[in-house]
Amino acid sequence: MKHQVTPLPLMELTSGVYAFKALALATELELFTDLSGGRAGTAADFAERHGLAQRPAELLLTACTALGLLRLDSDGTYSNTPMSEEFLVRGKPYYFGGWITVVDRHEYPAYLKLADSLRGNHPTTWDVERQESLFAPDDPVVAEHFWRGMHSLSAYTAHLLAGALDFAKVDRLLDVGGGGGAFGVELCRRYPHLRVTVFDLPFVCDLTRPWVAAAGLDDRIAFTAGDFFTDRLPAGHDAVLLSNILHDWGESDVQRILKTCAVALPPGGLLLICESFVADDKQGPPLAALMSLNMLAETWGRNYTAAEYSAWLRAAGLEPDGVTPFDGPGANGVLVARKH
DSSP: OOOOOOSHHHHHHHTHHHHHHHHHHHHHTTHHHHTGGGOOBOHHHHHHHHTOOHHHHHHHHHHHHHTTSEEEOTTSOEEEOHHHHHHSSTTSTTOOHHHHHHIIIIIHHHHTTHHHHHHHTSOSSSOTTTOSSSOOTTOHHIIIIIHHHHHHHHHHHHHHHHHHSOOTTOOEEEEETOTTOHHHHHHHHHOTTOEEEEEEOHHHHHHHHHHHHHTTOTTTEEEEEOOTTTSOOOSOOSEEEEESOGGGSOHHHHHHHHHHHHHHSOTTOEEEEEEOOBOTTSOOOHHHHHHHHHHHHHOSOOOOBHHHHHHHHHHTTEEEEEEEEOOOSSOSEEEEEEEO
């Protein structure tokens, strides 16, 4: 019998808005944090805690249960699933809620104007007439949520990077655009010999220092404030990391950044590009392609392919050594290149 095409996949795509807003609202209400450590509660408990009627409380809890975020036991109590306990409880090392908040408050409104981005070829998450880039220190949403959200998105991705590559022979790492400090913190925890310098805009360094201090790593993670478009990168590092930096910029700017990094490296030094790479045939993978579309609303860039990066790296005097893949929320692999 011939396979029948149905519109159900389209309905699943369409219902993404319902699923995301349920997740975002439950995160905002700190539902998963309230249920952490094995605690459980009924719909009535949740309604009372937040001053809700029984009906909306039960509807949100049912949605979260159907999405695999909660477990409903036979006694009528809800508790966290292992995923929620690990990634949606505030204060946990790989808490993902910060990124959910960024998408909800920063990106979601911009998608109501995505057609404007498409027709005008410009971002809509920030005012292109008033700001030079997304990374403006006086943007209240960016200052309050963006960097915490980037740390949230990056923490588990950094954990995967630390396992995907062996940093045993890297003594000093320069994390270019490393605001939030997630990669420096995770890599220093995994590799006790490693020392990291975070290079970022002055206000981003100021935001990141307390997080590094809270991790107890301010003796191994240093900061250099600057702009990689106008300032030389600090020397004395045998590897440079660019994690989720290059997709923010157009092709000519990406090539400028790569050349700046190449100048800062000694012969034999490594450049690490940690990104969500679009496949060379540009047919996927879905998350990388959708995050690339997200750059239409966010920046002047996109997610690039490994082939594109490899050509630009060779032009900058670096020899690419292929992509080491992994399945992270903020990246799907790391491309390693060595300076001649």
